[in-house]
Amino acid sequence: MPELPEVETIRRQLAKNIVGKKIDGKKITDVRRRAKILIIDFANGHSLVFHLKLTGQLIYNGKPSKYTRKVFYFDDGSRLIFNNLRKFGWWKKIKSTKSIEAPLGPEPFDLELKQFKVMLKKRPKSKIKPLLMDQKFIAGIGNIYSDEILFASCVQPTRLAGSLSQREVKAIFDNTKKILRKAIKARGSSVRDYLDGLGKKGQYVKEHKVYQKTGENCPRCGAVIKRIKLGGRSAHYCPKCQY
DNA sequence: ACAATATCCTGCGAGC
């Protein structure tokens, strides 16, 4: 499930390989990421935008498979394949990315603690996990990293934003950046379908403490990891050392 | 303002 670290990994790899090349005579000037959306900019101001959703893959010089929905060819003969097994992902060509970027919340790495506190104050009745996953609230966090961030912060996913202590808010803020940073270093989490921009698996699954660890022992206190449904999503947490 | 649910789609593993 590509979230911020996975899309950022792909972005970096693609940027290295395709900036300066051309598709249909149009020169690529940049490869950007906003939330979980990957953006390829062209010199004429137009962009190709991709959302990988659950099972999307963007692989530079990848070998097409039965799930390859689109292949982009570059002027040097290299290519970019877009795989989309469950067809939730999408891509399109647009003239401006403004309308796509406008509704999204701030990027975690651009965020300051003070601002984060103000954001939370506006949503006191929201449960913290669904809130962290709300792209209009903060960009790029999905089911995996929200579970891991809350575990690291010792906060239960059902806690209301307004009930968090200053200390807990700071922990969530710090752990968000820390975990996302570490996950990018590991090239993301290949739980099932995700592959990076070169077709390789991300290594961050090894660092998962609670995500999909239902029934296993908490690495911090030994209690049994629990799974609950929250807004149609599964939340994994330790009932003993997350409060 | 918030929660819960269905929806899109396909593969996989469990259970019978």
Place this chain on the structure above:
DNA sequence: TGCTCGCAGGATATTG
């Protein structure tokens, strides 16, 4: 073996 069922889930629309 081969069926059915539940599950995985990002974002959105809908209903409560």
